[in-house]
Amino acid sequence: MVLFLLLLLPLPLLLLLLLPPPQWAALRQKSPRDARLPWLAGLQHRAALGLLCWAAAWQRRRLEQSTLQAGLSQRRALRRCLRAQGPGRPRGASADMSAFRNHVPLTKACQTEEKESGEQGLPPTSDQHCGEVSLQATLLGLAALNRAYPEVLAPGGTARVTPASAWPCPLPWPWHTLGQLSPPGAKDSWALLLEALRSPELRALEARTAVELLDVFLGLEAGVELLAEAIAAGNPGAPLPRRAAELREALEQGPRGLALRLWPELQVVVTLDAGGQAEAVAALGALWCQGLAFFSPAYAVSGGVLGLNLWPEQPGGLYLLPPEGPFIELLPVKEGAQKEAAHTVLLAEAQKGKEYELVLTDRASHTRCRLGDVVRVVGAYNQCPVVRFICRLSQALSVRGEDIGEDVFSEALGWAVGRWPGAKLLDHGCVESSILDSSEGSAPHYEVFVSLRGLRNLSEENRDKLDHCLQEASPHYKSLRFRGSVGPARVHLVDQGAFRALREALATCPLAPFPPEMPRVLRYRHLAQFLQKRVVS
Structure with a gap:
């Protein structure tokens, strides 16, 4: 879809937008008298932000249409899933839900893997992780973040401190234009953290998950002298002795509020919610990231993106379960021993206040897998449930x-x-x-x-x-x-x-x-x- 959008742009503007930061730096070296480059960089950013808003608005309209007719959207998702299974799909399986439930029984996600490998089983894999729903989560998440914190997507406003991104489908373009600050080719948290520490004007800090960000801050405390020496010596970049002194002074005051002392304009921390992150979020919020908001663009498992976060201002993580993409069912969780219910329900049938276990249909193994993730329905978005993740039955x-x-x-x-x-x-x-x-x-x-x-x-x-x-x-x-x-x-x-x-x-x-x-x-x-x-x- 991104490539399709790019083809709609005029060729000169397209060339400007696709030009990555290293090429801009090279042009500056070749033409030092060209005073138009800062203006062109600003044009590149405005065009990228405009395209992001347009693409997000288009995705929002699609989401509105699909959630207004959640039952029909889920039947389409099921038909696509069954077509992807090809001739080897379970005999008699069809897009009719009753027939589908009868011919494709529920299984636990870990049953097959535990028997074959002796290791802890994993949820089913799905090509949807880098597909339409992941792109939708990224575009809508970026747009929501821009509305809540407008300065975050300014050039150099965001720094990623882990090799992998919090966004389910990181855009190859226009990532750097929309504020992402990271050294090209950096593959370890140390180099990324060093680059972030050199930039006191950051508005957002990004890590793939909260537990990984916790590791980054613990590593920062343990290696403060090495980091300060590298910044003072200009490794990499120009020497910044004053910034190195600020780093040492900030660490001397302890962990509480450290992030805001290092980056006074910081507003939000972006991480991906993937299960088992609550303790890390609480620790970060109480100590290093005290006073900052946390935002997760999506809830994901190894089976793909299952929930979209459209409300960055809401604490605790609220997620919309979309009807398109992975075919999701909800298995009611009974109180007490959490015995298996008689059958699953579709998204439009979810009841507010009830708890459900997520069930994902795996395209590869032709199974309906119980993921073990339990959600509580806290509201509705058109005909689809808005949920909060409660726990994992496997834990x-x-x-x-x-x-x-x-x-x-x-x-x-x-x-x-x-x-x-x-x-x-x-x-x-x-x-x-x-x-x-x-x-x-x-x-x-x-x-x-x-x-x-x-x-x-x-x-x-x-x-x-x-x-x-x-x-x-x-x-x-x-x-x-x-x-x-x-x-x-x-x-x-x-x-x-x-x-x-x-x-x-x-x-x-x-x-x-x-x-x-x-x-x-x-x-x-x-x-x-x-x-x-x-x-x-």
Whole structure:
């Protein structure tokens, strides 16, 4: 679509717009007397912004049409999905929903992969991740961001500090024109951070996910002297000794509000919501990015983009489930043991206040996969639900059938950390005791690994507070603890680099998902032992 839009432009303007920043720099060197170049750069930016607004408006009209007739749009999406499956599709499968449900049963996304590889299963893959919905999420997200924070897309207004982008479908053009500041060819966070630190006028900071941005700030604190020396020496670029001094002074005042001290005009942090990011967002908002807004353009799993964020001013992340693109169904989540409901419902049938598990039809394996992601419907956009993501069923803890959900455990852990004087939670991971063989004749229990700021040692009194909070959060867990069927949760403090190293290890796995979700419950012994070796208290 982007190429089609470019073809509509006059040739001279097209040449100006397609000219990347390195060529502009070369022209400046060849023609130092040409005073028109700053004006031409401004023209390039205005034209790029105008084209973005036009393309976003066109996508918004398409979204309006599809959401006004959500049932019809989903049937079209299902027909496209079945056509893509070709002659090998399940016998009898058709675009009729009743027949489709009867002939294509629900499966869990991880069933096949776990049997074949012995590793944690992943959601189905889909070519839609770089397709129409991803482009739609990017264009509408950029337009929404521009409305909420108009200066963000000014030239040099945004810096990305991770190699991968937060935008589901980064545009090859006009990315630099619309404010993106990054050194050409940079492939590591260190070089990107160094470039960002040289630019105090930034309005937006971008990272692929919040956990990766957390790693960037922890790395910034650990390597402040090396960064300051590089900036002062002009490696790369011109020497900036004054900026290096500002960096050292900002770090001396501690982590709270650091981002705004380094970049006084900063307004928003852009990251991609991909599951397991809530703790990192909370830690960043309480410390380094205090006073800044957070915006995620989309909610994504390895199966593709599933939700569009049209409301950057709304905290907590609200997402519209679009009817076009991946064929999504909603499986009602029953209270208690979360048993499987009788059948799924379509987007237009979702009820406000209800919780549903997402089901995605995979084009490659001809299956309807339960992703495990649970959403709560909080509103509607025409005939489509607006949802908030609640938890992932795969991240539940259960050693005696108590089924402590990801959201319940995170809330209990938050209560406990709030009772530890001076502590701020950065990261956590859980392991059921059977994985580590740590019961040693005692009752099965949870092994909990936490990374904290402001607390170097955990007293036994503090450790016990988590178990008390879990009992308050879950009556079933409290009953099992009272009977002695489940032992008290054991809490371990790990060093601040432990979870970053864990994420690096997970990224090397050949089945690593994109975008990378952050697992909170580790199911494999080698991963649990990885954290166990980093325990400091």
